[in-house]
Amino acid sequence: MGTGCFLLTFLTRHKPQDFLITMSQVRVRFAPSPTGFFHIGSARTALFNWLYARHTGGVFVLRIEDTDQARNSEEFLNVIYDSLAWLGMSWDEGPKVGGACGPYRQSERAPIYKEYLQKLLDAGRAYEKDGAIWFKLLGERSEVFDDHRKKTVTKVANTPAVIDDQIRGRVERLEDEDFVIFRSDGNPVFHFVNVVDDIAMKITHVIRGEDHLSNTSKHVELFKAFGAPMPKFAHIPLILKQNGPGKMSKRDQGALIEEYQKKGYLPEALVNFLSLLGWNPGGDREKMPIEEIIRLFDLPAVNQSNARFDDKKLAHMNMVYLLEQPADRFVSLARAQMERQQAASALAADPAYLREVVLLSQPKIKSLEELATYTAYFFTEDFAVDAKVRDKVMAKGEPKARLAELAETLATADFSSDTAIEEAIKALATRTALSFGDYQSVGRLAVSGTNVGPSLTGMFRVLGRERVLARIAKFQATA
């Protein structure tokens, strides 16, 4: 009550401008627990917090919720750091970078929790029972048998907590049972540490998944008991699994950030896609540079309904980004992906040659992941010939005659450019009254063993006359 009165007088004595100055800047936090995986839902929660901080010029805090001591390790922590770094989200306060409200790992904040617990104890808002410490709600008590949980519980005639949610509006929820804040093993529980840290770290906006909306009444009661200013809440919709019921869990296909790293997805494509899952700037804008997303992002524009994850749309977004990568970056991305896939023969090749092969393929591929397979025949003479394609190609016209003519032409053709090779083949086609296509299918089959690939002339040029003729000869011998 005292704080309420203070606030009232404060507001009446000061002009709006003064109030603005007093109001600190936005402080948001991302508070993952190091379970060993970085979930796509966590990534989006982190992203929305980060975007809001960057949009408002606020502070993005990283706090590690590692009170579950059994499951912590440095390795798990690194998964979080690496994933955030990969996605391009830097934190202003937190582990590694420090800050005024540290430490930022809950496992190192025990004295702070003890101190806050004492405040509750002194105020008569906490008590011990069964070796644990419980938070005490205010109101008349009565014993009631809970059919669902099959036990007698103590209900408290409390008034509903009011949650002022930036996305959902006003939400009321009644918290009518005391709850544990310190386990009998002496460790504080999530609801307690979460609120204490949000107070101690001066968090102004709590942006988190909707699965926490029901918990928020507990948190509101705690904020009130501490007499602390209530942060703004923003509960964002959940990401549902693409097939079947329920929210996406770490066991679902595509749920882990590391999967996308392994597949060579571009982080900016994933970030763009994730930003659009549950938010959009209005209108038709989809592919946007991160600066644009930051400029347009705001909490009230976030949707209220859950979104189903669609890997096809993500793959498409990734392809669009891939297509427009500058040569140098594309080559280094391709190389990194080949290293992950241990494409030994490609990596053993001359870097300049690898570069040519990769750039020749850039406009054709849909993902980095398929690049090694797509270009395999560039790096070995021992490539497989697709039997189906062979049957199909060899069944039409007179492919053997065409191949012989092609080989003869190529033996003396100018290999200095794609167009030079193209002109030579077109001249041949004119002489025989056929088309480029009549030479392409069998030529491609003989030289690459398949019917898909980059432009034929580019492929010939990069491979070089010697290897092209040798491959044709080898093919003729077996066909």
Next chain:
RNA sequence: GUCCCCAUCGUCUAGCCCGGUUAGGACACCACCCUUUCACGGUGGGCACCGGGGUUCGAAUCCCCGUGGGGACGCCA
């Protein structure tokens, strides 16, 4: 079971707040065009306001009830 949240094409969504649109875009799908295979791209097509009541001259839009989906009900976070 109780409580909380949500509801437009198969999917992500615009439109909803401040009622009047041929309900728009993207992914996926189909067809055609382009083309030197495969892609990219282009054009076109099919595909949606969950149901029922109200309010109103008029409802995707406002209200209520159903139904459906999701979440929370731990000494997990």
